[in-house]
Amino acid sequence: MNQSRMNIRLAVEADKTAWDAYVLAHPDGSLFHLDNWRQSVEQAFGHPSHALLAEDGGRVVGVLPLGEIDSRIFGHFLVSAPFAELGGPLADSPEVAGQLLELAAEIGMERDCAYVELKNKSALDGLPTKNLYFNFSKEIFPEVEANFNAIPRKSRAAVRKGINEGLTASFGNDLFDDFYEVMARSYHQLGTPIFSRRFFRAFLDVFGDDAEVMVVRNKGGHPVGCVMSFYHKDRVMPYYAGSLWEYRQLCPNDFKYWELMKRGCERGYKVFDYGRSKVDTGSFSFKKHWGFEPTPLAYQYQLLKAAELPNLSPANPKYQKKIELWRKMPLALTKIIGPTLAKYLA
Template structure:
């Protein structure tokens, strides 16, 4: 039977998501709805490729364009997602999708094609040793989950509990956005629009939830998480500046999410992506999670070197330092046009 690769169509959604659900190479970031999310929230054009054989999907590769005067022009799998790349049933299907992606990248004239793999593909393409992920099984026994966390971090969780912090699942995104926008401004990073969070909730429904952490009546931290195939992935999380003076605030937030997830039968906790040699990397590792490299790979079209768009790049140090000093209302106004190109 011949194997073909084509762009997906709206009517492919059910079959695409059924393949993603069944494929061990795929995850939440491969879901079909991301194409609509990226278009609706940022105007990024999707190129979701599928491989077919005998009328059945045998591989998928979600791609989208990101064009920016500041940060270049790329075709990526997948913008605003920490994971991506090819999910396929065979080497033939994977090879066909890779070839089709390269052809599309060349036809578009991008700087580079980026595949955000979770495993080394063996392609020989240049890779970036920058990002790591942290995943660990959890059980239905929260006493065991707590004991699995090293002593120092467990003590911080208890301090958060003793501080009177409380977690609350909420339906909207307004409260999370207020906390998250302040958090990323303090880090020197432009924030996206609140509409993006709303679109995520609309597209993914109950697989996208918000947990807020309160001290009394004040929101001090919050996180939006994705749920897929028995795993929870805390994705957009942050805390206000005052939370630094609340002992164990961030520890409590992630513990409360883990605890709630375990109680509903979730069996895996994905602490998400962090850059090596950073505070978040150490925070997750100190929870007893083993860092796993994310070998993002690149097919260079017009670029002569692997793109390096991240806040740690000295090239962007002045922008980061300036952004930290902006008044929050101004940062929230200026942030979305810049952030749309940072996915």
């Protein structure tokens, strides 16, 4: 590579096609590196984006999507990518990745950010790392029955219970209102601020057929679970999901993920990507019980003004009283206040 011809700059709208082509061709390119992800977040929240593009002789050789979060409560930082499982630089070589990171740090300093967070699939040399998250992905077999039989016995029994209890699954973005109501109630029960309707709607609008809502109903027709999934390359990716605690005996979570896996199988997808979970959490155990093995992710940091690694995790003890207080708030109030906080939980 000719370093004298290297040009690293902020991407513009005209770069979208070349940017996405590079992401789709790169072995570590993810849904979250695509321009549609940046566009969805920017459309929903208005957070500034700094999409860095490296070129060599006019050919794209690296990209680094960055979002800027500026909150009086959660701090001022750059993150790649915001509200995503993955991000970080994609590049033809470590040298290109290094130059992208140099420019990211420069932008962070100019913008008075405390740090740059990089949600890497694999660790880069020389950066402090958090080993907090793990991804769970597994092959989808060509036959529906083979996938059902591959579910471990206890989880398979939970799927059967959901079926026998009369649960049904419906797909379609016209179900958005039911989806959002279940999400809001589920997040309230967890003590987590809910995102705005506009946030979820932006993904459906921008991604089109590559994003889809599912709603699970009990035999009385009442919504009890939901999931928003993305379809990327050969992967089915349930990403935003919720269920109502008072209906847990119906096993709506096991049922909905089986229905989604079955749908992915019937549509020819090859990988069921359960997404990330924090170690020692309920979702981590749930995915393990489904027979998925955890793969560690490397969340890394360029510390600019910050003296230590940030800890915005809900597991942080300093947030426990706030979580309990949130659970006690009226649901209607959390729908009003929640989006003003959640927009910074990137």
